[in-house]
Amino acid sequence: MMQIDFTDKSYLVTGGAGTGVGAGICEAISDCGGTLLLNDLDVVKTKIAAEKYPKAHAIVGDISNAKDVGRIFREIKEKYGLVHGLVNNAGIGLHKNAHLVEESEFDNLYKIDVKGVWLMARAFVKQLMEVDQVGHIVNISSVHARETTARYAIYASAKAAVEGLTRGMSIELGEFGVRCNAVAPGYVDSEQSWDAVASWTDKPKAWIEGQKNDYQSLRHMITARDCGNAVVFLLSHMANSITGQTLTVDAGFTNLLYANSFIPKT
Numbered sequence: 001m002m003q004i005d006f007t008d009k010s011y012l013v014t015g016g017a018g019t020g021v022g023a024g025i026c027e028a029i030s031d032c033g034g035t036l037l038l039n040d041l042d043v044v045k046t047k048i049a050a051e052k053y054p055k056a057h058a059i060v061g062d063i064s065n066a067k068d069v070g071r072i073f074r075e076i077k078e079k080y081g082l083v084h085g086l087v088n089n090a091g092i093g094l095h096k097n098a099h100l101v102e103e104s105e106f107d108n109l110y111k112i113d114v115k116g117v118w119l120m121a122r123a124f125v126k127q128l129m130e131v132d133q134v135g136h137i138v139n140i141s142s143v144h145a146r147e148t149t150a151r152y153a154i155y156a157s158a159k160a161a162v163e164g165l166t167r168g169m170s171i172e173l174g175e176f177g178v179r180c181n182a183v184a185p186g187y188v189d190s191e192q193s194w195d196a197v198a199s200w201t202d203k204p205k206a207w208i209e210g211q212k213n214d215y216q217s218l219r220h221m222i223t224a225r226d227c228g229n230a231v232v233f234l235l236s237h238m239a240n241s242i243t244g245q246t247l248t249v250d251a252g253f254t255n256l257l258y259a260n261s262f263i264p265k266t
């Protein structure tokens with residue numbers, strides 16, 4: 001029977017205490033038997049999240065701060081040994097027209113969504129190279145990296161940068177057998193997404209039904225676990241010859257030229 005077995009391997013998931021995509025990723029890695037190194041900003045939130053999984057350790061720290069990133073990897077090395085897989089999930093959004101965005105808002109988003117991803121990937125690769133070991137990276141992008149909409153220009157550009165970093169690092173790391181890929185979720189059914197929808201419509205349920213039925217070819221909501229399963233696949237031996245790629249998990253959202261309602265029923 002073909003299966004993914006992460007027993008005896010450790011996986012660092014940033015923003016792992018998030019109840020959205022991060023939770024789906026942690027759940028999928030845990031179900032494959034992997035040890036979770038669950039990173040997030042808040043001490044209590046991170047500990048509570050780590051307690052949900054049988055083999056998990058809370059790793060508190062800010063991925064956008066180089067000193068903190070150094071400390072995170074030192075702490076992991078001392079307490080838990082080598083990190084075999086890095087999932088750069090932590091990220092923030094911004095819903096504002098680019099010409100109205102403040103410099104501080106731009107800097108903050110890029111610091112977490114782009115610089116943080118690079119800082120963590122850099123430290124991850126260095127600890128592998130120090131001991132001549134192989135591991136793999138999955139960065140969480142978004143459908144916004146390729147197609148976007150009003151008020152998402154800054155977020156979209158940051159996610160495009162994440163995909164550029166993914167492609168570039170995959171080339172640099174190929175000779176060491178280290179693979180670097182991305183997962184680009186569409187609209188994921190999660191608490192945070194519901195809050196975001198509620199900020200632009202007073203009928204969030206109707207908006208979500210419309211999204212599902214009219215703007216996706218698959219008429220179900222994308223779950224955080226769907227994203228986690230894609231991450232696990234890319235981290236595993238099943239993706240042995242896949243690197244520098246973005247796996248879109250969007251239920252068919254980005255392939256639709258027109259909304260489903262445009263097509264007459266047959």
Ligand SMILES: NC(=O)c1ccc[n+]([C@@H]2O[C@H](COP(=O)([O-])OP(=O)(O)OC[C@H]3O[C@@H](n4cnc5c(N)ncnc54)[C@H](O)[C@@H]3O)[C@@H](O)[C@H]2O)c1
Binds near residue numbers: 022092112
């Ligand atoms: N939710 C969606 O529909 C969706 C769609 C596409 C892509 N994404 C991407 O998925 C990822 C997770 O998003 P989510 O919606 O699940 O959000 P979320 O808010 O549930 O999770 C993000 C987590 O990251 C943590 N975090 C933020 N800054 C951090 C930092 N500097 N250091 C460490 N941790 C930090 C937060 O505390 C939070 O727990 C993001 O990269 C996001 O862009 C989400």
